[in-house]
Amino acid sequence: MFDVVVDVIVGVIMIVFLLAAALTSHELGLSRGTWMQDGVAVDAELVFKANEAKELAERALQGIKVTADGGPCEGVLLGKDIVEDTDVPPEQKDGLAIRLRFTCSHVGRVTVDMSDLLTHLDAGHRHLGRAVSSLGEQDVLVSRGRTDFSFGVEASAWSYVGIGVEHILLGFDHLVFLFALILVGGRFRALLAVVTAFTVAHSVTLAVSVLDLWRPPGEVIEPLIALSIGWVGVENFFVKDADRRWRITLPFGLVHGFGFAGALADVGIPAGREPLVLFLFNLGVELGQIAVLVVLLPLLQVARRRGLLDITLTRVLSAGVVVLSLFWFFERVVGSFRTQ
Secondary structure (H helix, E strand, O other): OHHHHHHHHHHHHHHHHHHHHHHHOOOOOEEEEEEEEEOOEEEEEEEEOHHHOOOHHHHHHHHOEEEEOOEEOEEEEEEEEEOOOOOOOHHHOOOEEEEEEEEOOOOOOEEEEOHHHHOOOOOOOEEEEEEEEOOEEEEEEEEOOEOEEEOOOOOOOOHHHHHHHHHHHHOHHHHHHHHHHHHOOOOHHHHHHHHHHHHHHHHHHHHHHHOOOOOOOHHHHHHHHHHHHHHHHHHOOOOOOOOOOHHHHHHHHHHHHHHHHHHHHHHOOOOOOHHHHHHHHHHHHHHHHHHHHHHHHHHHHHHHHOOOOOHHHHHHHHHHHHHHHHHHHHHHHHHHHHOO
């Protein structure tokens, strides 16, 4: 009786996980901005995607703090417009462009802090901006891990390590893929081969795409990622363990690598720093995967030894993975038609 109750609890936990994954896959949030300092005035134009734009104009004014040498600069809302520019990314069409001006008491080192605004946005929201002043131009990258920037100070390339970790931990489709791969268990050597093959493969296509050697459209890659997850779920009904499973993680890793590249392209890469950013982002992805596996593998091993994760429950969870992958597939196919 106790084992039955535990099985039910584990099943409920996994259902909640899968539902959360369905609702949050890749909903990381992205905004873009142009920041211009001219004397004591700082003008900003920020573009948010449609699902984040509601009531955002006032929040942006209140949630962004601009200071000159530590002294506050007074902000005003200049206007807001619906984005119709065909040059913006598809996810930002029909979004909102907000124009702000901040006036400082004197010319000095100007710092922009977006921490208050980020609390009203998706947990994984990133702001990619271009800051222009008499000190020159620089790319700026703001997230909850780094909430501010200063004019004349280039964003650290090391921030891309955090973006890579974030993409794994908040990209539930990749998490479900890893979970499905190790769900059937197996020898440590076999599981290591599975993860290594996936890592090598996605590192190759990530580099191919970022270095602009070949970049297939996201409208093709994202549905294929969803199908790869479903394939692993179906295969779990027919395999006993992870032995020789590296043969499917190798080609599927190539597909997922293009997905990682799409996420990196959305954030943007500073010109001339592509190799370094590629390495650091990929390092973040690997650190995120290792963190997930360090947690999941011992839990699954303990569950098997105690007889909690039997064949029936494995197949139930695998069936959930298949259903979720089909949901993602149709969602992404329909989404690609809507953005055309």
